[in-house]
Amino acid sequence: MDGPSHTDTDLGPDDGHDPAHPASSLEAGGYRVLARKYRPRSFDDLVGQEAMVRTLQNAFETGRIAQAWMLTGVRGVGKTTTARILARGLNHEIPGESSRPTVQLDKMGIHCEAIMDGRHVDVIEMDAASHTGIDDIREITEAARYRPASARYKVYIIDEVHMLSKAAFNGLLKTLEEPPEHVKFIFATTEIRKVPVTVLSRCQRFDLRRIDADKLVGLLRRISAAESVEISDEALALIARAGEGSARDSLSLLDQAIAHGQGPVAAEDVRDMLGLADRARVIDLFQHLMKGDAGAAMAEFRAQYDSGADPVVVLSDLAEFTHLVTRLKIVPSAGDEASVTEAERRRGRELADTLSLRILSRTWQILLKGVAEVQAAPKPHLAADMVLVRIAYAADLPDPEEALKLLKSGQPLPVAAPTPGAPQTGPSGGAPAGGPNASSAPQMAAPAVSQPQQAAAPSSAPVGGEPRLQALAGGRAAGGPAAAAQPVPQAENAPTPGHAEPQTDAVPLRSLADCAALAAEKRDIRLKVEIERQMRLVRFEPGRIEIQPVPEADPDLAGRFGRKLGEWTGRRWIVSVSRTQGRPTLHEEREANQRQLLSDAKSEPAVAALLEAFPGAKVVDVRMQAPDEALDMPPVEDDIDSENPAP
Incomplete structure (x- = not known):
């Protein structure tokens, strides 16, 4: 079982054929893809895993060889290949030269070729994706009792170990905890979190890292030279980037690029193959x-x-x-x-x-x-x-926090200027209402502006003005010559130039309940429900409301509420979001009052006597009536739901 005489550190193909003469490879058994042809065969060939190699080398030299290893990492970083190389190092033996485990695999031992080809009788590979049951693990535990046929260790390589069932993991624990001296386990997985902690605690864990793009480019360049393929550096960089740290994926893409180019491979060929833009x-x-x-x-x-x-x-x-x-x-x-x-x-x-x-x-x-x-x-x-x-x-707009700082300091707000050929959508040819990607920017409660104030905006406002920033500026377009000539008002409730703000509300509002009633009157049922169920009042003053929205409330609730109040009352309302704990919502207060009324009703002697006389009956509602309606009071039985009425 002597292997070929070439050195494993070379990047020659693992089948021993000359890469310059592909015909010999075809005659020997067909074309082999680059990912298999240049599969690492020793620790020196592993790219980007220096920390693991150093740990294993020290362990082998001092005789501190673990009983099980867990190899984890993304697809294509070399978990299965590393497992085979590790099995080769454990069983490396050259008669008369080497008879102990080693990471120095410069020469082929008597077991190396069969191990790397996956056909050694003492190195058993199992795919846990297709062998998930307890019966498969029972075969391993039974066979582990017998010594290896020819090698030093009997090595079990279980790939995708996270696919094992719970019973299979439990069946493996005892053997994994105290395996025979001649048995070693090597596990490989891409989903380390799915492996039970009881299994992980019995293994030495190695996280195989993604291969750096620089090292991938070097690997692809050496393999391209070995295959006598001309390929540009930019094309190699594109392939390494698309491989995302996976050597196997990168070699597969290189294989595809060579076939796609039919000659020297340029960056344009790789872009066309991958569907990338220039x-x-x-x-x-x-x-x-x-x-x-x-x-x-x-x-x-x-x-x-x-x-x-x-x-x-x-x-x-x-x-x-x-x-x-x-x-x-x-x-x-x-x-x-x-x-x-x-x-x-x-x-x-x-x-x-x-x-x-x-x-x-x-x-x-x-x-x-x-x-x-x-x-x-x-x-x-x-x-x-x-x-x-x-x-x-x-691109040129400030975020809401900066816009608010500019307003407070009295500085004009920058506005996205119109560009040649840019689509002019939204009111007055400006950007769409709501601002650019309002969902991606932090939400901020903006002072609402009534429609009369917006109508008073100068007609010379720039076309590219942002409505959201115009609203912050009190209805005037920020930016441009016209805006620069008009100072931003310092007072919060200062009237807009050219428009006298009414001193008294057309609709007096003194509480959230009044706001909910106004919303119902204006037939805005959605806002009415939101006021009653999603707003916790912190402070209510004429022209200013502070609320604490419930967690499931619309992020734009405060701004929308302020705008609606401005439209309906004819004055400016500032609705701000506070972190202070507010009062219960109107709906919660009504429910609390109703529960108190039910409790008081049950404590009434007459009601208590009725409940005792009719087992299973319960008070379901309490209605308060004016004194002049007492004569029209319905019978008590109407307010009592009896599940077991008397005959």
Whole structure:
């Protein structure tokens, strides 16, 4: 069973054939994919797992060899391969040279070839996904009592061990706790949380890490050279990035790229194969968005879509580039990674110097929500268009907290300026009401503005004004020459210039109950129910209300409540959200009063006598009546629900 004479540290194929002459490989048994052909055969071949190799080397040298190991990690990092190499190291034996476990596997031992091919009689591999029952584990525990046929240790490799049933895990515990000296267990899993703690506590655990993009690029470059394939560095970076730290996935993509290119493999071939947009065009699209040029952004996205780019992939690439720019701003050395192309490195650093973290963070939030929206949309390209418009109009706007600070300081608010070709939607040609992606920005209770105040806004307001910020500014468009000439009022209840605010309410409101009654009168049943069931009153003053919404309340409840009151009463109402514990809701107060009335009614002697006379009867309601209606009082029996009436 002597193995081939080549050194395992070389990146030659594991079948011993010359990669420069694929015909020999075909004659020997057909083409082998790169992921199998260049499968690691020794600890030196493992990429990115230096910590585990160091631990095993020290354990083997000192004789502290564990009874079981648990290998965990994402798909394709080499769990099963590592298990076979570990089994090889445990049983490595060269007559006259080596007769003890070792991690130095430069030479093939008498058991190595059979172990790496998965056909050694003393190294038993089991797939727990197809052998999940207690009977399969019982076979292992019974066979573990017998010594190995030829090797030093009998090794059981159980892949996807988390798929075992609860009974199978329990059946394995005793043997795993006290195995015979000649038995070793190696488990591999991608779902470590599904493995019982009782099993984990009996194993040495190794978390196989994702392989860094730099190391993946180096591995792919060496294998491409061994296969005599010309491939550009940018193409290798794209493959390593798509592999997401998995060597197997990266080699499979390299295999596919070689077949796709039919010759030298360029970055364009890999992009076409993966359905990726050109990275330079993605950066162009990002720059249009950061300039607030929605028209140019939509045109660029349409061009990419017409060329075959997937809208979800385009938004995902934008999110990835946003993350890269953010990293370059915080950690400038992040651009030195091999997976970052030259265009991304150069232009990303330029953008990192000009964009603030606030803008990058908000863009990331909108893209994160936008990807989910596009995936669920019936027409993804239309949904992607709307996400891009949202980003473009939000690029220059302050967040609500900064807007409030600007208002308090008396400074004018910045407004997203109109861009050539940008769609003008919403009132007065401005951005859609509600602000750019209101769901992704922190909610803030804004002072509500009545309709008469909004009507008094100057007609010279800029076209690209944001209605939400106009409402904060007291009904005037913030920004632009007209806005700059008008100072922001310092007093909260100061009247708008050109409009005399009424000094008295057309509809006097003194409590939340009055507000609920007004909502019912205006036939806004939804708001009436929300006032009664979702608002806990903290403070109520003319023109100002502080509430504590219940957890399930609409985040925009305070702002909507204030706007409605302004429309209905003809004056400005400020509704703010407070963290102070408020009073019970109107509905909770009514229920508490009703419970008290029921308790008082049951304590009445006449009612108590009736309840005692009619077993099973109960008081279900108490109605308060005016004294002049006492003569029309219905019989007591009407208020008593008797489950067992007297005959």
